[in-house]
Structure formats: structure tokens, C-alpha cells
Amino acid sequence: VRVVVAEDQLLTREGILHVLRAADVEVVGEAADAARLMALVATERPDAAVLDIRMPPTHTDEGLVAAARIRRDHPDVAVLIVSQYVEAGFVLRLLEEGGGGVGYLLKDRILDPATVIGSLQRVVAGECVVDPYIVSRLLSRERRTDPLAVLSAREREVLENVAEGLTNAEIARRLYIAERTVELHTKQVFAKLGLAEDQRTNRRVMAVLTYLRAAT
Amino acid sequence: MDVICLAAAAALLVVGAAAAVVQRWRPAVAALVLGLCLPPVVLASALDPAAATLSVATAALPVLVPIAAWGCTKPRPSVVLALVAGLVAGPLRGLVYDPYYDLSCLTRCPHNPYAVHPLGPGVSSALLTVGLAAPVAVTWAAVTGRDRLTLGLLALAAWLAVAPGDREVLAVTLAGLVLLVRVGVDVARGFDDRARVAELADALRSADDLDATLGRAAGDPRLVVTYWLDDEKTFVLSDGSLTTGTRAGLSATDIRGPDGLVARFLHAPGTDTRALADAVAGSARIALENGRLRARVQRQARRLQASRLRIVTDADAERRRLERDLHDGAQQHLLALGLELRRVADSAHDPDEQAVLDASLATTQQVLDGLREISHGFYPSTLDQVGLGSALESVADRSPVPISIRAVPETRLPVDVERAIYLLVFRLASVADGPLEVRISRGAADAEVRVRGAGVPDGVLLDTFAVLGGSVVSHSDGSVPVVRATLPLASGLAVLP
Numbered sequence: 001v002r003v004v005v006a007e008d009q010l011l012t013r014e015g016i017l018h019v020l021r022a023a024d025v026e027v028v029g030e031a032a033d034a035a036r037l038m039a040l041v042a043t044e045r046p047d048a049a050v051l052d053i054r055m056p057p058t059h060t061d062e063g064l065v066a067a068a069r070i071r072r073d074h075p076d077v078a079v080l081i082v083s084q085y086v087e088a089g090f091v092l093r094l095l096e097e098g099g100g101g102v103g104y105l106l107k108d109r110i111l112d113p114a115t116v117i118g119s120l121q122r123v124v125a126g127e128c129v130v131d132p133y134i135v136s137r138l139l140s141r142e143r144r145t146d147p148l149a150v151l152s153a154r155e156r157e158v159l160e161n162v163a164e165g166l167t168n169a170e171i172a173r174r175l176y177i178a179e180r181t182v183e184l185h186t187k188q189v190f191a192k193l194g195l196a197e198d199q200r201t202n203r204r205v206m207a208v209l210t211y212l213r214a215a216t
Numbered sequence: 217m218d219v220i221c222l223a224a225a226a227a228l229l230v231v232g233a234a235a236a237v238v239q240r241w242r243p244a245v246a247a248l249v250l251g252l253c254l255p256p257v258v259l260a261s262a263l264d265p266a267a268a269t270l271s272v273a274t275a276a277l278p279v280l281v282p283i284a285a286w287g288c289t290k291p292r293p294s295v296v297l298a299l300v301a302g303l304v305a306g307p308l309r310g311l312v313y314d315p316y317y318d319l320s321c322l323t324r325c326p327h328n329p330y331a332v333h334p335l336g337p338g339v340s341s342a343l344l345t346v347g348l349a350a351p352v353a354v355t356w357a358a359v360t361g362r363d364r365l366t367l368g369l370l371a372l373a374a375w376l377a378v379a380p381g382d383r384e385v386l387a388v389t390l391a392g393l394v395l396l397v398r399v400g401v402d403v404a405r406g407f408d409d410r411a412r413v414a415e416l417a418d419a420l421r422s423a424d425d426l427d428a429t430l431g432r433a434a435g436d437p438r439l440v441v442t443y444w445l446d447d448e449k450t451f452v453l454s455d456g457s458l459t460t461g462t463r464a465g466l467s468a469t470d471i472r473g474p475d476g477l478v479a480r481f482l483h484a485p486g487t488d489t490r491a492l493a494d495a496v497a498g499s500a501r502i503a504l505e506n507g508r509l510r511a512r513v514q515r516q517a518r519r520l521q522a523s524r525l526r527i528v529t530d531a532d533a534e535r536r537r538l539e540r541d542l543h544d545g546a547q548q549h550l551l552a553l554g555l556e557l558r559r560v561a562d563s564a565h566d567p568d569e570q571a572v573l574d575a576s577l578a579t580t581q582q583v584l585d586g587l588r589e590i591s592h593g594f595y596p597s598t599l600d601q602v603g604l605g606s607a608l609e610s611v612a613d614r615s616p617v618p619i620s621i622r623a624v625p626e627t628r629l630p631v632d633v634e635r636a637i638y639l640l641v642f643r644l645a646s647v648a649d650g651p652l653e654v655r656i657s658r659g660a661a662d663a664e665v666r667v668r669g670a671g672v673p674d675g676v677l678l679d680t681f682a683v684l685g686g687s688v689v690s691h692s693d694g695s696v697p698v699v700r701a702t703l704p705l706a707s708g709l710a711v712l713p
Contacts, residue, residue: 009544011552018555054543061601084543086588087598088613089606107547108584111554111577142618144651213609216620 001124004029004044006037006051006066007082015110016050016082023117032056034066041070041077047124048078052107053085064090068097075101078123082107082116088138091130092209095202102202103129103165128165128201130209135163138212147215150192158185163208167201218258221389224396225254231399238406243399246287253280254392258385275310277384278302278350281374284391285354288366288398294353298374301349351375369394409488426507427454430496436487438466443508444477445515451480454507456514471496471504479504525683531676532635535595542591547584554580589614596638604634608654611642618651625658633663633703636680640688640701643677644670662686662702670699677701 003025007013013030020027029040033056041049049070053063067079078101081094091104103123109115109131119129139148139160148156161171168186172179190197195207232247253276282298289295310330351374358367370391377387419429431439442451442461451461462468466482469489479496481489496504554577561573592614599607605624612619619641628634641654644667653668673688681688686703 009548011548015551015555018559064601084547084588085598086592086613087602087606087610089598089602089610092606093602107551108554108581110551111558111581113558137613141613142615144618144620213613216618 001048001120002026002028002044002046003048003050003120004031004037004040004046006031006034006040006049006055006063008032008052008055012052012107012110016116019110019113019116020050020120023113025117025120034062037066038069041074045074046077048080048120050080050082050120053081053083053090061090064093064097067094067102071098071102078102078120078126080105080120080123080129082109086134086137088134088209088213091134092206095128095130095206095209098202100126100128100201104131104134105129106131106133122165122170126201127167127170128205130163130165130205132160132164135160135209138163138209141212143216145216147193151189155185155189155192158182159189159208162186162189162204163212165201165205218385221254221258221385221392224389224392225251225258227251228254228392228396228399231396231403234403235399235406238403238410240399240402240406242291243287243395243402246283247395247399249283250280250287250392250395253283254388257388275306277377277388278306278309280388281370281377281391282350282354284373284395285357285367285370287395288370289357289363292357294357294360298350298353298357301353305349351377366394366398425454426503430481430492434483434487434489434492436484438482438484439487440466440482441504441507442480442482443511444479445508445512446476448515452511452515454511454514456511456516456518458515469493473501473505478508521683524679528676528679528683532595536597539591539595539597542587547587547591550580550584550587554584596635596642599634599638600631603628604637604656607634607638608641611638611645615645615648615652617645617648619645619648619654620651621654623655623657625656625663627658629658629663630705632684633705636684636686636703637663637665637701639680640665640673640677640699641667643674644699647671647674658705661706662704665699665701665703667699667701668693668696671697673699673701 003020005013005016005020005027007016013032017027017030028044028046031037031040034051037049037051040046049067051063051066053061055062055066063081063083067081070077070079079094079098080103081090082105083090084107086106094102094104101123103119105116105119109119122129148159151159157175158171161174166174168182169179172182175182187197189195190207193211195211198204198207228247228251232244232251235241235244235247257276257280279299279302282295282302285295286299310328312331351371354367354374355371358364358371373387373390373394376383376390415433419433427439427441430441431437440453440463442453442459444450444461445452451459453459461480461482463482465485467485467487469481469483469492470477471479471481471493481492483489557573557577557580561570561577564570564573592610596607598610602610605621608619608621608624612621629637637656641652645652648670650669652670653666655666655668657664670690672690677688681701681703684703686701688699688701690697690699692698
């Protein structure tokens, strides 16, 4: 796998590079800002770009803007955002603008190399990745009445995995059940929550995340 | 001609007395002097055929026109010169000139009994030339001055008086009439001023807007009152804003009290502010002092507002700095530390060593989690990018109590307004002990936030909303407490950086 990395904080960038190289990922370019990143993506044609959201010059949402541009101009380049923000709004924006092949991880996942590498492989394969911490936050949000009470324990587990961006096949592997069973569970979950099922991964994830945010 | 002149003299005496009543001293003196001098001059020969009277009258003649000029206009140098020339030349000519020997009036002119040493027509003509200084000076004043018509007529009178040919009576009559009209107008204006000042005193008793009231009294709508604040050594306007005490195109009149400068009127250059100044120094003094007190209070209110603005802005900047420092500094170094631990742990062979390193890694992860929770909410760093609705959902994600965001405007609100609302919900959520319901609505000029179930807002919130020109109040809807906040959409203050 060939990747370019964009991160303006030196120590964090070194950390990301270390994790990637340790897993034999080929880093073909490093950037400290979005403009340099875009140039690298255009010339190096990597499989994925790993980037931060906050970058020069304005230190606001450069990374998200760059992610959307990469996915639009180079659909074969996957994007993995590594951000310090636990912000579901950013995740939804990324999924909305980036389609499939995008992922959102929190920065401290760098300390957990397996997750980083696994997520990178998933986005390269065209799947979505949402940091489990963000999903668990949404699931455990304080509500007056728990809208998820209608779900069985297994269904709830499936829902959590769907929200993290996993495909049915992946969920089946993770839960040691048949893919067909996962399909049945997801159908049940979507029906119980009143959600329209969409085959596109990013749409499916967005529907679940939006539901979890709005449910009170 | 004699009758007209006598009538003018009588009228001058009356008008002069009236001028004295309204304290127009210079016109009063001029009118009284002229009124007293005209009859003897005109009637000299008729009343007393003695040549002596005629001599005195003739000697007084050159002075009368300059006196009229002095009464009509400000004592400018040329008019004073005319007065002096008349005072010198008239009597001196009376001493050395004997018309009896004058070839031009051989038949009509009697001896001048005061002529101590008739020097002949030459010297007399020389003195006449000095006397000519009067018409020349008055003419000059007429050409350069503002009262062209008045002074022009007086210049004509002066020329008539000294030019050959017996037109002295015509000359003094003309001068008398001009002065009469002039002083008459002055007196009328004086009475009008007194009436206006009397009205002013009435108006000031209930005046809210001193500037407009004084402006009306002075007939100058541009009149501005600036108050002197001695402790700050500065002028302020009635709304408490600072001013230099000058303004392009306006003249200044200082009003002084026993303790020094009180106020300064800025007014159109032609406005006569004497009566106003007298009034505010006397009867309307209390109104001016009240105005100054009000301006001082306004000024203090402004300074307090500015200081509150600074405190809120500084606090906000500080929150932002803290959030950035945590992200860019502490978090980054902790991550680096964690990576180092991970690297060592991966290559460790001793199980004990491995266990210690794993525990350290777990602790590092906990510190990172804690740091993230602390830094979030300090400052809504993602608000601008995700919008108010999404940012508030994030507050709800972390809140220990359920928060439902019921309504958020479709369109984005001004950035200051969004940040203030975020801060409101964030702070109310952090102290809430029951579920909250948030509704944000956008009106024509205001945004309104209703938070059902929230407790009493703290001082920081009150200050933040106040500096933006809004308000926060809490009341209760049945048994449910509600915090209601409003903010003008056009606060005009880029308060929160």
C-alpha cells in the first residue's frame, strides 16, 4: 500500500510515519499543509492519503476540504483522517462529501497500530471507517427514553458495527456469525428504527449516525 | 429738515434709554449722546443768534458722525481713528477758524468769538483735512466691514459734513437716522433675546435634550454642548462619548462657572451665544450642571461597558489559547511519549518489564482521554465549521443529562451570536441536573434561545450577552424553569475573536 501523509505537527507526523513504516506501508510523500498534500496526491498517485483536519494556513477545517477534493478529483485515492476532534459533525461531513473510501480516526489511535493499519486497509478497499470511540459516545448518549431499547443485544451489536462503517461480511467475521445472519439483523435494526436501508456503505453509516444524534 | 432732525433726536433719546434697559451699552451711549447733541447743533442759530453757540455747534459737528458709527458697529480701529480725528479737528478748527474772513461765506458768516488767533484759510483747510480722516475712515470701515449699508450711509453723512457747502444739518440728520434705525433693531433683538432666554429657562427646567433646547434658543440647529470633565481633562458629548471640543466649521464659546470651565458650546460662527452664555451661567445653570452630571454618568457607563467587553473578550481569548495549547502542546507530547512506550514495549522481552510498559501505555491513553474531555467545550473550535446545530449535538453527546436540540435556524447566524448561544447551552448543560430542551429561533432583528429545564445562568453568561446587546433572563413555565436569552443579530461588535 502506498500512502502520503499530511500533518503539520512534527511529533505527530513522526508518530504516524513510524506506525505506517513498521507495518510495511510505503510512505511516498509527507506534507505539512493541504496545498503540498494535493500536489503529492496528483504526482504520486498513492492508494491513500492520511491527513489531519487542522492544518495551515487557517488551522480550521483544511483537512476536510482537502479530503473532499481528493475524493472528487482522484476517486481511486482513499482518505483516512486522523483528528483530535471527537466531532460527529465532522464525520458526517466527511462521509457526505467523500462517499466510500473515507475514514475518521482519533489521533490517539496512533498508540494502537493495529487499528490504524486495519482502518487504512479498509478505506483502501472502499469501505468507511468511523472511530469506535465516536460511535460509542453516540450510543451511550444520555437520553430521556432509550430508542435502542427495542433492539436485542445482538441487534445492538450489529448496529454498533454498522455505525463504525463495517460491511456485512466484516461484521460477520468479527462476530463469528454468517453474513446472511448479519444481513437479517441489519434489516431488522433498520426496520425497527424506521430507517431506509441504502446499499452504499457511507449512506448506511450516515443514516445510523444521524439517527443516533437526533434521537432523544 | 430741522423738524426731521429734532424728531430723530427725540427718538434717539427714547431708543437709547431702551438700549440701556437691555444692557446694550455701546449703542445706548451713542444714541443718548447723539440725541442730546443734535438739537443744539440744528437749532443753534434759531435758539441763540449769538455767534458763540454757533461756534460750539460747528466744533462739535465732526465728532457726531463717528459717534454714530461707533454706536452702529464694533469699535474697529478705523472707527476709533475717525472718533479721535473728529475730537481733535473739530475743537481745534473752532479755535483758529473765523468764517468771517472766509471768502466762500463772506456775506452770511459772522465772527467766531472763540477764534483766538485766526490763521487764515490755509491752516483751516489743513485742519479740515484732518477732519477728513473721519469720512475716510468710516468709508474704509464701510468697504471692509460687514455692515456695509449702515457704514456706507454714515460715510456719506461724514462727507456731507466736511465737504464745502452748508449741508451740516443734513449730515447730522442722516447720521442720527442711521443710528436710530440701527439701535432700534438692536434693542428689538435685545428684547427678543430676553424673551427667548426667559422661554429657555422654562424649557430647560424640563429639558431632556439640552443640545436641541439651546439650539432652538440660539436659532442654531447645529449647536452642540460639550461638557468638560476636569478629572479626565477631556470634553464629552451628552451621550458620554469623548470629543476634542472642536469641530470643523463651528465656533466655540466656553461656559465657565466658579470652579472653572463647565462646558463649551460649538455653534455656527454667526450665532450670537452671548445671551445663551449669560443664561446658562445664571438662571439655566442648574440645567447645564445636570447635563454635565448626565454626561459624566454616561461616560462612566461607557467605560464600564468597555471594561466588561474587555473582560469577556479576554476570557474568550484565554479559553481559545488554553484549548490550542492543550491540543498542540500537551496532547502532541503525550502522543509522542505513548509511541515511545509502545516501541519499547514491543521490543521488551522481560514479561515484568512488558507489564509495566503496558500499564504506562494505558495510563497515557487515560490522560489523553481526560485531556480531550477537558479541552472540549473550552472553546467551540469546531462550531464555525460544523454549524450551531451540529456543535450543540456534540455538547449533547458529552452531557451527563439528556439534551434535545429541538429547533435551530436553517441559515447560519452571525458568528458572535452562534458562539454566545453555544456558550449558553454549554454552561447551562454543565450545571444542569435534569433534561434540557433547546430551541433557537431567528427573528427579524434578534435571535432567541429558550432552554427549558435549565437553572439560573451565571455571571459570565450575563456579561457575554450584555456586551452583545442582548439579555438572559430565567423564569418558570409551570414547574419547569426556563432560561430565555435574546441577542440582536447585528450586534456590530466583533466581540469574540
